[in-house]
Amino acid sequence: MLNWWLPENVATFGDEIDWLFHLIYWITGITFLLVAVTFLAFLFIYRDRPGRRARYTHGSTPLEIAWTVAPTLILVVLTFLSLPAWSRIKMSMPQTDFVVQVRAKQFNWEFTYPGADGKFGTPDDKTFLDEMHVPTDKPVRINLGARDVIHSFFVPQFRFKQDAVPGREIAAWFEVKKPGKYEAPCAELCGFGHSGMKAWVFAHSGADYDQWAAENLKGDAAPAAAESKPADAKPTTTEEKAKR
Ligand SMILES: [Cu+2]
Numbered sequence: 001m002l003n004w005w006l007p008e009n010v011a012t013f014g015d016e017i018d019w020l021f022h023l024i025y026w027i028t029g030i031t032f033l034l035v036a037v038t039f040l041a042f043l044f045i046y047r048d049r050p051g052r053r054a055r056y057t058h059g060s061t062p063l064e065i066a067w068t069v070a071p072t073l074i075l076v077v078l079t080f081l082s083l084p085a086w087s088r089i090k091m092s093m094p095q096t097d098f099v100v101q102v103r104a105k106q107f108n109w110e111f112t113y114p115g116a117d118g119k120f121g122t123p124d125d126k127t128f129l130d131e132m133h134v135p136t137d138k139p140v141r142i143n144l145g146a147r148d149v150i151h152s153f154f155v156p157q158f159r160f161k162q163d164a165v166p167g168r169e170i171a172a173w174f175e176v177k178k179p180g181k182y183e184a185p186c187a188e189l190c191g192f193g194h195s196g197m198k199a200w201v202f203a204h205s206g207a208d209y210d211q212w213a214a215e216n217l218k219g220d221a222a223p224a225a226a227e228s229k230p231a232d233a234k235p236t237t238t239e240e241k242a243k244r
Helices: 014-045 061-089 206-216 238-243
Strands: 099-105 108-113 126-129 131-135 139-146 151-155 160-164 170-175 180-185 198-204
Touching (some): 014 061, 099 131, 099 160, 108 131, 126 131, 131 206, 139 151, 151 180, 160 170, 198 206
Parallel strands (some): 099 139, 131 198
Antiparallel strands (some): 099 108, 139 170, 151 160
C-alpha cells in the first residue's frame, strides 16, 4: 500500500527490508497520530476558563510504567522480527565469484574489477570512475573502502546502504533482479562536494553483461591496462573510452 513512495525494489532481499520499513512506519505513524490528537484534545479540554483553578500533580505511577513498558515491548518485538533479515543480509555472504572493489573518495566512486586473471592488485585490474556494471540474477560482492573520510554507498532501488570507512574494508552484497541504470548517491555528508558525489550502477542481464565485460575487462581492452601500476592507474569511464 505504501509502495508508491519508495523507489522500485529490484533487489532479491528488498521485500524483507520494505516489510520492516512499512511495519515501523505504521507503528510510528499511529503513535504520532495518537499523541497529536491527545495533545490537541488536552489543549482544548484543559484550557483556561473563569473560575477554574490549576491543579498540581506529580504524575501517575501506573501511567509511567505503562508508557515505559509498551515502547520497550515494541522495540524488543521489532528486534526479533528484524533478526532474520539482518542475519541473512548483513551477517552472511552468499557464494559468488563476482567481486568488485569499491573505493570512495572526495568526491567520486572508484570501481575496480580484477581483470582477466581474476586477482586484485595486478596490472590488469580495471578501474572505472562513478560507473559500475553488474550482472542481474547473481550475487554481487563488493569490498568497500574509503580513501579519505567516511562515505556511504547507497543504491535506493537495491535497498542497499553501507558506510565506507577509511582504514577498513567492508564486505557486502546484493543481487539485482531487473536490468537497468540505478543511481548510487553518497549517503554520508563528506565535504563540500558531497551533494554531487554519485555513481551509476548498470545492471545487465547475463548476455549483455558478458558483452560489456568482453569489451571492457579483458586483456588490453581497457586503457587502464597500458598504465604502469594499478595504484596509479587513471580511472576511466566507458563513455570516455568510447570517445577515444
Ligand atoms: Cu561521500
